[in-house]
Amino acid sequence: MGEPNQISRLDELRIKEGVAGLRDNVQKLSTSNPTQAARLLNDPELRFATLYLLENQLIQSEVYKHLNIRNKNALKLIRLLRKKDFSQVEDLLPGYRQAVQSCLKWMLESGYSDDGLDDEFDEILDDCAILAVQVFHDESVVTLLVELIFNRNRQKRYIYDLIWTFFEIHNPKNLLLIVERLRSSNPRDVKLAMKLLAFIPIMKDAGSVNRNRLYMECVSWIKENAEYLEYTGETFQQANSPIPYNVSYESKYLHKAKKDNEAFKKDSLEGDQANAVDAFLRLNEKAKEVLSDYSNVLYEKDQKAWKEWIKSPLDEQIKIASRRRGRYV
Amino acid sequence: MIYIGGKQAGKEAVLGKLPDDRIQNITAEIMADSTQTYSFRSMDELKFELSVRSAIVKASKDLNGNNFSFAVFRRSRCNPAFWNREPDGGFRLKSGVKPNEAIKNIYDQSRLYATECSTAIVIVFYKALADVLPGPLFDALFPNTYLMNWQSLDPDLGLRTLHEPEKYMPGNCRYFKNPDVNPLTPEWQGENAIDFGDGLYYGHGMGIRNAEQIIHALNQNRKRNADKSAYLMDSSTRLNFSRLYTAYARYQP
Structure with a gap:
């Protein structure tokens, strides 16, 4: 991992000169010096968005054979995700499980800051998050998943596939990440957090309880019951106030x-x-x-x-x- | 058991007062034969609920019979003369447009519209009410209609999900869950479906099918080596008929 503010030269170019400038410069360099173009693309700090924007020109270019495994895997995954072809992703798993997982993680982590680039890019980020947690059970991306949900919600963008994925992890302790948003200064964060946590008993009194107490009670309820919660399968696709978890009384008893x-x-x-x-x-x-x-x-x-x-x-x-x-x- | 104005009403007496409408009669029979109590302030209130339930089934059949398409929220579309498409894929009523006319336009110009199954069910509920309620009352109840999924509903609809209902009624929404869905097609994670009360259901993108057929279709969209079949959940979602009737009874043109 590099320094937080470190940025690759191609990302810098994209930010300064826009997508057209990036594509134009990479096109010229690919013709004049493909090895140098590949070196810039293989930079460990490169963000996924830049690779995504260059996809078409790289696939047909001399540069492609000089790309590192991360970039080649990412370009392949973009094609499979675009086709929604999960069976081909599954085909890769026996031999390349670790490579696919780490590539998806790179796409998601480095792509996160460019969320909103375009609809297709956002959908690919969703797919990366879905596969990371549902196929690879990689809970290290859950914090980022929650960030994505709340950032998009602030912009009134589509969040429900990510919310579905969040609950499909079946780990009630992750609810604490949502509870934190009850303390946000942004009213849209608070409203969404209350909606996602509506099944917690104290939420019935949310209108008359101050937010600090609401926060404390939610934390306390989750800590007390997390080990005894069972996933019901109810989702926001199905109901306006789903109950994703029930307390298993016999388990708690x-x-x-x-x-x-x-x-x-x-x-x-x-x-x-x-x-x-x-x-x-x-x-x-x-x-x-x-x-x-x-x-x-x-x-x-x-x-x-x-x-x-x-x-x-x-x-x-x-x-x-x-x-x-x-x-x- | 049906109670009207605090008194138990016999099945035959109730059925004798209903129009020749199969869905209304099926629903009244289910209520009358149940051990659960269904209470109404008046016969008019019962008739109102039955007519809305019948209208929900009709609105489902009508939506199924036209050119209304399935699309995931990212690719949803609507008639811009009546609706603004929002960044999350939902449809917000345009300023100056009457809500009942905007809902009816979805049926009249269905080829201009495409969305997911949960929005389709919301549209069915609104259309049924637009058919039963006087236009000005509908417009007054739902002035800021936003069609998305279950999360953006007008509180006057009062939709409520019962987790273990004793009886399933025509006009309620059931949910078929697909736990082993292909993760790249979350739109197949489940199907919202209107219960017709005779073993058939309407689900947008599926059409009118029985439970086995819907489960079969969902199972075709699972991941490889899936070991869990899709299934019909016990829960059931219904309108708040009592609240809607109160508004209807108070309405004066």
Whole structure:
């Protein structure tokens, strides 16, 4: 990685002389000195947007054979993404998984600052983000993904494929990146963050709660429940107020992290816990909520006391939980 | 069970007061046969909901039968005489244009329009209301119509998603989810579809098909080695008929 302000000569040319100036200069250099043209294109600091703008002239040029692997892969990926040809991307994976992943990451990270260049470029950036998280499970790009969503939203541009991708990661801890936007000074950031977090209970009172408290409560809810949230599959394509995550009460009650909607396998539970969860699942939703909340609080405070409590009859557990939490079922 | 003005109404008595309209009759039968209570302030309110539900099914069939195309939001298009196309691909009502005329234009000049399935369903809901409500009332209720997806709706539509509804009704929107979709075609991540109440659904880009056919079409657009089939989710999205009826009943020309 170079210095943050370091910029390649071709990017500098593009910024100073525009797209036509860039293309014209590269065309001349490609004819007179293809090796030098390739050297400039192979600069580690080159931004993806510059390569994208030169795509047509590079494919047919003498320079192409001098391009490095990053640039050749990027030019190939542009063609596949434009055709929406995922099967050909899949064909590359057995032999070139690492190369494809790192190229997509370069396209996204270096392309981010030029988001908005044109519709097709933006769509390619979306595709890079989608593949990075859905195929390569590369969570290192999630912060950038959230930046893209909120920056585009400020400009009233299209964001819903990126939002879909964000939730398809199925990692509730990433919600904290959205929660941060509740503290933004930009009203569009706050409005979008509230929409994306609308399934968090405190959001029902968003109109009457100050933003700082809203922020604190959301952080606290996510930290308390992240391990126990199950992805529902609901998206913004389907509903105006989707509930992408539900708290798995049985998971929270037993203090066992929920793995992607998998039901507890009874043989993975100890005898007492298997019996407890059977009885627990027959309770109504309110009782499940109160018990799971109390279980979580008690576990965090005193694990020895929790082990005793969880072994006690369910009626007894409910009595204690209701009394201690001040919520009767 | 149907309750009208606080009293239970018998199925035959209700059906006897309805017009000869298959969708209205199917819906009333579902309500009457259900163990869930459907309460209405008056027979007129029940008739209003039934007529809107029937109009939703008709608006779906009409949209399916014309030249309204499918396009992803980035390539959506609309008639610029009635709508401004926004940077996110949505259609915003032009200043000085009457909302009910703009909605009806989508049907009259459908070849000028193309968008995704969620917007199509929103258009169907608006068209049904434009057909049932008097023009001036529709225009007063929806003066700033913005057609995009579920995120930009007029609050007066009161669309609400029920996560585990007891009964599915004609005129509600269901969702077919495609969890293993080809990631480069997110437009196939699922299909919003209007429930006709007889096993058929209208989904924009799909046409009028049964659930199995819609699931089959979605499954054709999955990634390689996908192991999860598309499926019909339990949730169901409906208009707030009660709120709309209140506006309708209060309306004086």
